[in-house]
Amino acid sequence: MKASEILILNGLGTKKQVKKLIKNRLVFLNGRVVEEDQEVEGSLYYQEQALDMHPLKYIMLHKPTxxxxANKDEYERTITDLLPYRHLSMIGRLDRETSGLMLLTNEKKLAKRLILPEYHIERTYQFTCLKPLTSDDIQxxxxxxxxxxNIKTEKVQLRLASKQSGEITLHEGKYHEIRKMFLSCHNGIKTLHRISYGGIRLDIxxxxxRELTIEEVNQLHRLVEDEED
Structure with a gap:
């Protein structure tokens, strides 16, 4: 991995900004100034700050309600309050009152592709609703x-545990989509909890x-590999 890539993934700026750091002789490899952007091995420093030489992160978070x-908010608690990492992209956000699985990474291309509707990435949620679901609702x-x-959602199959609870699986992620679907059926969501995304199940x-395993990371890449460079 090149010095500029490591600097970017350590949150030190854009490609243009980190190349300026190198040009200004502020980056050191094994005690020596890095003269140009190059493949690096060993210990890399920005001024006196030791940098993570394995900076790609893939994280599973169990988000509470x-x-x-968000990365920060002046008044509200955010998921970054639960993590030691910053500068991570969220793979499918959850609203304030929805709990469950969130995946995060600083591999931005992967994160972007995993939320695009054309990849039809599967997301499964457990729900409870305010009123019993009728056969017409299920239809x-x-x-x-x-x-x-005027927006029609994809076809959705509910797996009911009772008339007011069950699981719902989507292959897209429109804003507040599940809550809006229930409202359209003159019902409402009481609790909503994501249990899986792209086949990776919540287990913490x-x-x-926790960090994702190599197998889980590879699984996410396979979901979008047809379009990857």
Whole structure:
């Protein structure tokens, strides 16, 4: 990996900005000034700050309710309050009152592709709703529901545990889509909890995080590999 790539992934700026750091002789490799952008091995420093030489991060977070899916907010708690890392891209945000699985990475190209609708990435949620679902409601989900006045959602199959709870799987991620679908059926969501994304299932306690395994990272890449360079 080149020095500029490591600097970027350590949050030190854009490609243009980090190349300026190198030009200004502020980057050191094994105690020597880095004269030009080059492949590096060993210990890399920006001034006196030791840099992470393996900076690509792939994180699973179990988001509690009450946290914003944001890097910072002046008044509200955000998911970065639960993490030691910064500068991570979120793969599918969750609203404040939705809990469950969030995936984050600083591999920006991967993060961007995993939320694009054309890849049809599977997301599964557990839900409870305010009123019992009728057979007509279930049929409406199976056919696609009109939300926001004129937008028809994809066809959705519900797996019911009871008349007011179950699982719902989507292959797209429109803003507040599940909540809007239930509202269109004159119902409402009581609780919403994401349990999987792209086949990766939540397996850690609420409020905790872990790094993804190599197998899980490879699985995410395979979901979009047809379009990758």
């Amino acid at each position: 009450g946290y914003l899916s 409406s989900f199976a056919e696609g529901i009109v939300i926001d006045g 306690p609420e409020g905790s995080y």
